[in-house]
Amino acid sequence: MEDIEAVEALSALGQESRLRVFRLLMQAGPQGLPAGDIARRLALPPSTLSTHLAQLEAAGLLAAQRDGRTIRYGARLDGIGALIAYLTRDCCNGNPRLCGALVDSLELRAPA
DSSP states (O other): OOHHOOOOHHHTTTTTHHHHHHHHHHHHHHHOHHHHHHHHHTOOOHHHHHHHHHHHHTSSSEEEEETTTTTEEEHHHHHHHHHHHHHHHHHHHOOOOGGHHHHHHTTOOOOO
16 A cells, blocks of 8 residues: 555545444444445445445455445455555564564454
């Protein structure tokens, strides 16, 4: 991840409604939620939600998938992982093992 991509992702999360959408989709897991469900759960007008979803998707934090006439949105774990890696890349002067408590608290594990 480059600086500009990190800025875009952090900017997307820097607005209250978009942060709420992101957190809801993180809770929903890989299957995500239909746009209508997101709008109802967060009491957001569909047009407003559409704008927020587009910004989060452009930032690489969400992915959309058509399911018949419905569009489901889910968190992009690879995009979120890239942002976390970017934020911690220079931890402890380039030695992230020294930041063990932080890394352990994230419970990020590489696939076996």
